[in-house]
Amino acid sequence: MAHDHGHNAPPSDTAMRAKALETLLTEKGLLDPAAIDALVETYETRVGPRNGARVVARAWTDSDYKARLLEDGTGAIAELGFSGVQGEDMVVVENTDDVHNLVTCTLCSCYPWPTLGLPPIWFKSAPYRARSVIDPRGVLREFGVELSEDVEVRVWDSNAELRYLVLPQRPAGTEGMSEDELAGLVTRDSMIGTGLAQAPAG
Amino acid sequence: MPTLTPEMVPGLVAAGASCRMDAEVAPKFKVGDTVRARDINPLSHTRLPRYIRGRTGRIVHDHGVFAFPDTSAESGTHSDPQHVYSVRFEGSELWGSHANANSCVYIDLFDDYIDPA
The missing domain is CATH 3.90.330.10 (Nitrile hydratase alpha /Thiocyanate hydrolase gamma)
Structure with a gap:
């Protein structure tokens, strides 16, 4: 391969874990996924x-x-x-x-x-x-x-x-x-x- | 437990969740006291770093009363309130002859992490 990551490679373990947690929290009714977007937006643009x-x-x-x-x-x-x-x-x-x-x-x-x-x-x-x-x-x-x-x-x-x-x-x-x-x-x-x-x- | 919604985010971010506790707890030490960090080695949660254990420092400030993380981590709620002090350790006390010249570490220690020295 010309470089060290395959474009069809699965996501990293950390990304997979985050996705799994978000899915679980959402399915259990503890999290509206839009709240995650609001948090990311807060620390990317305001704080x-x-x-x-x-x-x-x-x-x-x-x-x-x-x-x-x-x-x-x-x-x-x-x-x-x-x-x-x-x-x-x-x-x-x-x-x-x-x-x-x-x-x-x-x-x-x-x-x-x-x-x-x-x-x-x-x-x-x-x-x-x-x-x-x-x-x-x-x-x-x-x-x-x-x-x-x-x-x-x-x-x-x-x-x-x-x-x-x-x-x-x-x-x-x-x-x-x-x-x-x-x-x-x-x-x-x-x-x-x-x-x-x-x-x-x- | 309520669902976390985008509308709740600004208020939660701005308020935070202090570990300070409104409890009447007498301090075991005062500013100026010389103390030795306990040589404890719990397998559970602690905020006492290894490089401080067994070393001697001086209390420079009393931050007030906070939940004790070693206990809170087990109980799942803020518990075991006690005083937290800013303690100064000289570089030579921590690192011996390899210490940087004219250097020191200030670290925050709970009553349960220290003994009189």
């Missing part, structure tokens, strides 16, 4: 890291909001309309000149959905989960983040019911930028801790 970017940009421009965010992450995030599944109990941790925070879930793939959406594949991978706690500086280096040994690296293992969002440092040269412009500099990875917020364009 994602642009939500978290708005939280960060607000914190960068409003010191009172930032204080509330660090004190009560769930409540302050809800002020901007973001709440719910996998964000019920939020903790926001702040990067400073002295501390860099990195979020992981060594047990599975826990991730703050209302602010970041669904986790990227690498976040769920065994190598990231294992290495993020034992060699965070090495992992960060592979993501292009080189930190001085003067900077303390704090790894947050979301093993229990709390979900973590990193408040990245506001980039230099952004004085006078609007909240909307600042939100454009906030990347998904900067809110996981595997990246930094982007510098403003030239």
Whole structure:
């Protein structure tokens, strides 16, 4: 064969299992299949890291909001309309000149959905989960983040019911930028801790 | 059990289902306490990762009262409410001489995962 998948091959085991579960739940009257479409639509188009970017940009421009965010992450995030599944109990941790925070879930793939959406594949991978706690500086280096040994690296293992969002440092040269412009500099990875917020364009 | 319909999805997504429990449970530890993670090895569900078992850390925050997942997984409902703490473990405590310089792990531990150290 010219490539490694046959066009008439059966679906993968995972796809088959999902189809079987959906059929069973539907036949037992527990699920209207349109609800699955509504869920997929929600996380494909409405819930994602642009939500978290708005939280960060607000914190960068409003010191009172930032204080509330660090004190009560769930409540302050809800002020901007973001709440719910996998964000019920939020903790926001702040990067400073002295501390860099990195979020992981060594047990599975826990991730703050209302602010970041669904986790990227690498976040769920065994190598990231294992290495993020034992060699965070090495992992960060592979993501292009080189930190001085003067900077303390704090790894947050979301093993229990709390979900973590990193408040990245506001980039230099952004004085006078609007909240909307600042939100454009906030990347998904900067809110996981595997990246930094982007510098403003030239 | 009602049928899950598309109309129910936005409300369910926005509300979520917190494992926080409104129960009067006294904390067994306080911020600043040094604790050792228990060396438990259940064959059933647990949220205590192996790399923490037997290690010593310091409590930095009390998150309040949550259902205990090890029990809830068996009972099928939120049960066994207890305090959950943010506990800081130094890299050198976890990884010995192979630890990254100036690094640490913060992890959330239930009362039943820790003893005084």
